[in-house]
Amino acid sequence: MAETKLVKLKIDDREVEVPAGTLVIEATRRLGVEVPSFCYYPGLTLQAACRMCLVEVEKMPKQQTACTLVATEGMVVHTSSDAVRASRKMMLEFLLSNHPLDCPVCDKGGECELQDMVFRYGADTSRFTEEKIHRPEEKWSDIVYYDSPRCILCYRCVRVCDEGMDVKALGVGMRGAHSIIIPNREDHLECEECGMCIDICPVGALTSGTYRYKTRPWEMQYVSTICTHCSNGCKTTLSVRNHEILRANNRDLSGINKDFLCVKGRFGFDFTQHPERLKQPLLRQGDKLLPVSWEQAALAAAAKLHELRTAHGGEAIGFIGSNRTTNEENYLLQRLARATFGTNNVDHHRTADYTGLVTALGERAGEASLTMEDLYKSKAVLLIGNDATKQNPLVAWQIRAGIRHFNAKLFLINSEEIKLERKATQFIQVGRNQVAKAVRWLATGQGQLDAGVAEKLSTLKSALEAEGELAIVFGSELAGSSIADLVGFASKLPGKIRYMGLGDYANSRGAADMGLLPDRLPGYAYLDNKSVSDALAKHWGATVPTKPGMTAPEMIAAAQSGKLKALYVVGANPFAHFAKSGLGRGDLGFLVVHELFLTETARLADVVFPACSAYEKEGSVTNTAGEIQLLHKAAEVMGTRSDFDLLRILSHQLEKLGCGRAFHFKTPTAVFEEIRNTVPGYNVHPAGLLTGGAEPVKMQFSTNGHAPYDVPVELIRSANDNLFTSGTLGRFCTMMQSLPEAEAEAKP
Amino acid sequence: MELSPKLAAKFDHLQSAYPVKRSALIPMLMYGQDELGYVSDELIAEIGKRLDLNNVQIEETLAYYSMLHRQPIGKHHVQVCTNIACMLRGGTELLEHAKKRLEIGNKQVTKDGVFSLEEVECMGACTGAPAIQVNYDFYENVSTLKFDRLIEDLDKGKQPEPQGVISGALHERAKSETPLISKKWGIQDSHKIDVALQHGAYQALEKALKQMAPDSIIDEVKKSSLRGRGGAGFPTGMKWSFVPKDSPKPKYVICNADESEPGTCKDRPLMEMDPHQLIEGMIIAGRAINAHRGFIYIRGEYRYVLDIVDAAIAEAYKRGYLGKNILGSGFDFDLLIHTGAGAYECGEESALMESLEGKRGNPRIKPPFPAVVGLYGCPTIINNVETLSAVPSIILEGGEAYANRGTPKNGGTRLLCVAGHVNKPGIYEIPLGMNMQKFIDEVAGGIRGGKKLKAVIPGGSSCPVFKADEVDVAMDYDAVAKAGSMLGSGGMVVIDEDTCMVDMARRIMHFYAHESCGWCIPCREGTSWLQKMLDRFHAGLGRTEDIDLIGELSKNMLGRTFCPLGDAAAMPTISIVTKFRNEFEDHLQGRCAYKSAEALLSGR
Secondary structure (H helix, E strand, C coil), rough: CCCCCCEEEECCCCCEEECCEEHHHHHHHHCCCCCCCCCCCCCCCCCCCCCCCCEEECCCCCCEECCCCCCCCCCECCCCCCCHHHHHHHHHHHHHCCCCCCHHHHHCCCCCCHHHEEEEEEECCCCCCCCCCCCEEECCCCEEEHHHHCCCCHHHHHHHHHHHHCCCCCECCHHHHHHHEEEEECCCCCCCCCHHHHHHCCCCEEECCCCCCCCCCCHHHEEEEEECCCCCCCEEEEEEEEEEEEEEEEECCCCCCEEEEEEHHHHHHHHHCCCCCCCCEEEEEEEEEEEECCCHHHHHHHHHHHHHHHCHHHHHEEECCCCCCCCHHHHHHHHCCCHCCCCCEECCCCCHHHHHHHCCCCCCHHCCCCCHHHHHHHCEEEECCCCCCCCHEEEHHHHHHHHHCCEEEEEEEEEEHHHCCCCCCCCEEEECCCCHHHHHHHHHHCCCCCCHHHHEEEEHHHHHHHHCEEEEEECCCCCHHHHHHHHHHCCCCCCCCEEEEECCCCCHHHHHHHCCCCCEEEHHHCCCHHHHHHHHHHHHHHCCCCCCCCCCHHHHHHHHCCCCEEEEEEEECCCHHHHCCCCCCCCCCCEEEEEECCHHHHCCCCCEEEEEEEEHEEEECCCCCCCEEECCCCCCCCECHHHHHHHHHHHHHHHHHHCCCCCCCCCHHHHHHHHHCCCCCCCCCCCHHHHHCCCCCCCCCCCCCCCCCCCCCCCCCCCCCCCCHHHHHCCHHHHHHHHHHHHHCCCC | CCCCCHHHHHHHHHHCCCCCHHHHHHHHHHHHHHHHHCCCCEEEEEEEEHHHHCCCHHHHHHHHCCCCCCCCCCCCCEEEEECHHHCCCCCHHHHHHHHHHHHHCCCEEECCCCCEECCCCCCCCHHHHHEEEEEEEECCCCHHHHHHHHHHHHHHCCCCEEEECCCCCCCCCCCCCCCCCCCCCCCCCCCCCCHHHHHCCCCCHHHHHCCHCCCHHHHHHHHHEEECCCCCCCCHHHHCCCCCCCCCCCCCCEEECCCCCCCCHHHHHHHHHHHHHHHHHHHHHHHHHHCCCCEEEECCCCCCHHHHHHHHHHHHHHCCCCEECHHHEEEEEEEEEEEEEEHHHHCCHHHHHHHHHHCCCCCCCCCCCCCCCCCHHEEEEEEEEEHHHHHHHHHHHHHHHHCCCCCEEEEEEEEEEEEECCCCCCEEEEEEEEEEHHHHHCCCEEEHCCEEEEECCCCCCCCCEHHHHHCCCEHHHHHHHHCCEEEEEECCEEEEEECCCCHHHHHHHHHHHHHCCCCCHHHHHHHHHHHHHHHHHHHHHHHHHHHHHHHHHHHHHHCCCCCCCHHHHHHHEEEEEEEEEHHHHHCCCCCCCHHHHHHHHHHH
8 A cells, every 4th residue: 555645734833744635623633622513524525514613724815614624734723713713603603593492301402512512612692682493393203303493404414314324315405594404205204214313413403212301311321332133243332221221322433333323223222121021030830831939940940951961861952042142151051061961962043154154264264354344444345145234234334334435346246136236336136046156156167047147247257356355245145165165266366355254143153153053162163173172171171072963953853853852042042943833842851941032932941031131231242243342231120130140050050960060150251261261263352342342353263174064055044134123132122113114124 | 107298308308418317307397397387296206217316315406496396386476576676676565566466475376376476586687677577487677557467468368478688688889888799689680590690600619619729719718818707707718727638537618697696687688689609608618628518507587598598509509510520620519508496506606516416506615626526526617608608709809809898807898787776777788997987877877866876786786885985996806896895797786865775785685595505504594693683673673782793793604604605695784784884773763764665664
C-alpha cells in the first residue's frame, strides 16, 4: 500500500498531523477538541446541513463547515473564537425556534444531543415569541414513532436507512420549515424494522415503541453484552432497570458492529420476560411434569444417570448441546460426556460445517480466518449461498459498508435472488441445490450445470484471478467435500484468501470449537490426536474416549429405538428437528433438558431445569467469524440458573454417587482459563476481552494424517431463520412476532 | 395504469431521453399531472415501475415542488402572483378579489371542481403586473374587471386568448437602448428557424465550428468580459476554462432557464422570441468544452415557452444544426429541454442539477464545483439564458467589440426588466454602465402618477435596496457592488413614496420562507421566524426590540447558510430595516403612514 501523505495544520494554536484528505472535524477530534455537529456522522455521506460545525479558517472569507472542509498543509483553524461561539449559539437559537421544549416528557431527555449542545453552547433565554409549527405525532409501526416538531432534520435516519441498510424506507417530505421525514407507505413503514433510524436520531423525533415513556435514561444501568440471536456476534448494550431489560442499542459504537443492530438485536429481548418462561425445575410424575425443588430435580437427574451408566455403560447415554450457550458451558458439557461418562456421544444442531472448513484449510486454518472487520475492509468479497441480509445481518452490513467506503467488489453465487444482488458486481444464479455443484465446477471444471451458468462462472473465475485479496463467505449450502472444493479452488487464486462460514445462532461456532462433536475433540482435534487428548486427560483426570460417538440425528434415532438409554439436552430442541414424527421419545429411558421454555423436547423430558438466557449470565461466545467476546449479565429472572451452574451442580451430585469428578470452577472465567490451556487456538489474550473487545481465534489444526473429510448429507442444516425469526427464542419475542413484516416473511 | 396514447408515447420517450433514467421523474410527474389533474397513487406506481424508483423516492421528490399536487385541483387552476412586482401594482388586492369572486380561499377548489385558487410566487411576468396564470396560460395587467370577465368566459367554456409575448418586451426602443441579443424581438415569427436564419442565426455557429478551435472560443468569451447574467456575475469565459480537458467522463452544457428571481422576466422573451439564438449559444458552448449534450432546464410555469423552444430544437435538428456531424464539422451535439416544477431554489446551479437528476432541489456541497463535478458527477458548465444568448454575438463581432459595448470588466449589453411604480415597465437592452437614475427617468418613463421615488431594488429581490438618494450609480456589476448592492439578475423594482417598506420586507421574507429548501438550519428556521415576526410586526403587534431582532436574525443567517438563499433573504431585510427604520418605528405607534399598507390592512 502506498504510504499516506501527512499534512500539518494548526487547530486552536495546537499543531496536528493528519493523513491528507482528512476532514477538519476529524482532525479536531484527534486533538480532543469538540466541534459540535448533528448532521455529520462518520460513515455516512456529508450534508453540511446543520451548520453547527462552522469554524474560522484563516485566509478564508466566511466561516467554514469543518465537516466538509479537507485539512490542508498550513491551514490555521479556530474552533472557539467569539465568532465561532456566536455562530453555534445562534444556530441553536434557530433550531429551538420550532423545537418543542417538552424535554421533561421526551424519551430522549437526558441523552439528547440537542439538549447537551444547548447546555454547552446555547443561550440562556429565548427570543422566539411566535407560534411554533406543530404536527401531531405519527405511529409508523409498532416500533417506530415519529414526532416531527422535535425533528431537527439532520437526515441521519434517511441516510442510515438508504446508505447503511439499503432499505430506502425514509425520505424528506415538504420543504422549508415544513420539511418532515416521511415513511415509505404514506402513513406507515414497511421495512426491515431494524430501528437504526431511532437509534441514530440525535433528538426525540424517532422513538421506539417498546421503550417510549417507560423510564428516564438515568434510572437505568447499561450492560454491554453480545446479542443472543444470530451468529454474527453483535455487541448490544442493554438498558436495564430493576433487572429488567427495557432497551437494546449500541450507542458507544464499541463492538465489532459499531452502532449496527438488526431488529432481533434491538427489539428481540422481550422473550426474557415472557410469561411462559420456565422458572422452576420440573420432574415427571406419570404423564405430568410437576414443579419440584432444585434438590429434588438435581438428585433425580444425577441418580438416574448414574444408574443407567452403571447398568449400560457410558455409551448408552447421549449429550446434545446448544448453539446459544457459552463456550464454557459447551466445554463443560462435552467434558461431562467424555470425562464423566466416557462417551463421545456428544453433538449439537450443526448449522454450518466449521469442521469442514478447518479441516480443508488444515495448517492454514488460523491465518485464513476472516473477521468482521476484515470483511468490511476487503477489496473483494465472494458470497456463496446464504441470504446474508436476512440470515446474517451484520455480514450484509459489513459488505455494504465496504462497497460504500472502499468501492469493494461483491460477487454472488446463489440459487435465489437475494437483496445483496443490488450491490453486486456479478451475480450468478444457479439452479436449486446447485450451489455446491457450481463450486465443484470452479474447482474441477466438471459437473452438469444449468445452461449459461458455466460461462458466468468462468467470467467470475477470471474476475477473481484479478483480485489482490478475496474474502470468501459461504452458507450452509457448502459442507464437507464442497468446502474442500472451495478451498482447493481458492488456494490457486493469486491473492490472499480468507474464509468465513455462516452458521445460525449466537454460539454455533463456539459449540463446534469446544468439541460438541462426536468425532472431534475441542479445537477439532481428531480423537486419536494424542497430544490434545493427553492434555485434556491431564486436566480432566480421566481418559478421553477414542471411539467416535453418535451424531445428533443418530442419537435421536437411537433414543427413539431404545438403543440409547438416556439423553441429556442443553438448550436445544432435537426432537423437533431430528425425530421421526409420531414416535415421541419412543423407548428412551431418561431425558434431561435445560431450557428457557417448554419446547417440544422439554415436554418429553423427565427432568427440566429452567435455564438462564445469554442476557442473564456471564461467559464467552464465539461468533461465526471466530471472534471471541464476553457476555455480561444484564437481567435477572428469578428461579432460573445458568447452564454453567446446572452442570456444576450435576457434576457434584454425580461425584457424590461416585461418578466422575466434580467441576471445581467458581466462575465461567475459571473455565475459560482451562479452555485457554486445552483448546488449540483459544489461547487469546484476555485483556482485549476484558475491555469489551473481540479476540479472533487462531485455529491451530493438524490433519494428523487423516483422509479428506466429508459429512453425511443433511447433517448440516441451516435453521433458515429470517430477519424476524430466531429458533425457539424467536417464537417468544412477542414484539417482533407482532410485526406485519414478520408475518409477511413467514408466508412461504 | 392505463395511459393515454399521447402520454404513453411521452413517457416512452422520456424514459430513454436521459443518460440516467431518474432524470425523467419530474417531467413525467408534470405531464402525468397535466392529464390526470393531479399526481395519483397510480401515476406514482406507474412512474416507479418505469424508472425503478420506490414510493418514497418519488413522494419525497414531488413534495418538494410547488406545482405538483397530490390532490385534485380545479379544471382551471387560477394562480395569482402577489410577489413584490405584482404587489406594488395591486396583486394582493387581486387575490382578495379572486377569493370573493370564486368563493374559495387560497389553495381551495370550488365545489363543482371547475376552479381552484392559489397564491403563487413570482411567475416571471413582472413587467405585466399584476399577473395571473390559469393552468399554464398567462394573463397580465389584470384588473378586477378583466379578472371577472376571464372567469366568466372560462365558466362558459370559452378559452380566452392568453398573453402572447410577455407584456413590456415589445415597445418603442428608447434612445439609449442598444439592442443586440434582443434585436429580433418584434419580428414576425422570429422564433421560427427560417425567419431566424434570415436575420443571421447560426452564422456564429458556422464560424465557431469551421474557423475556431475550442480554446479560441473560450478565449474570445474571456475577451468579451461577459459575466453571468443569472445573478452572481461570474466571468463566463473563466467558468468554461475550469472544465478539465483530460477528463474521460462525458461533459455537459446546461442552460439555466429557471428564471424566478422576483422582479426578473427577461429570459422568458429571450426564449419565446429568439430560441435559436440560445440553441446556437449552447452548441458553441458545447464545442468550447467538448460537450456533446446539453439540457435546458426551464421553470415549470413557462410551459408555453418550453413548447416554443422544443419546436425550435426540432427545427434545428432537421436542419442539421443539432445532432451528428453538425455542418459537416464532425462535431455532435444533442439538446433536450427539461421542465421544472415550481421551486425557486432550483435556480441555484447545483440544486438545478439535483433537480435535473430527478431529485429534490437541494443544493450540493461546494467544492467540487460543477465545472469539475456537475451533472451525473461529470464536468458541466451551467449558464443563464441571457449569458448563452450573448455567445453568438460575441463570436460574430469578436470578444473585444462586445466588451467595448459595456464598461471595463463588464462587457456587453444587458437586459434589464423594470417593474413596479414606473410609467413604462418593460424589458430593455442597455449597455452595462448606464446611470440608474437616468434609466429610471428616461428609459422607464419616470415614476407613475408624478409620485416621488422612495426606493429601488436594483436586480431582483435578493439585492439590498437603494434609497432614492442612492440611485445615482452606474449600472455595472462593480459600481453597484461598491454602492452596497448587486446588479443581480437584472430585475429592477421601483418603489414609490406611498409604499410601506415594512410590508415590502414582509413580502420579501414570505417569498424566501416559501422557497427555502429546508436543508440547512439557519435558512430554514431563520426565514420562517422572520416571516412570522414581520407578519406580526406589520399587523401592528410589534415590539420595540423586534426592530433590532429582525436585523440581528438576518445578520445571523448571513454567510452561514448552505447556499446563497439565506443571504438572499438576509440582505434586502438588513437593508430595509437599516435604511427605513423610521417606518418600523412608525408602525410601533400603531399607524402605518403609507397608503398601500393601509389598503392591505383593511383588506384583511
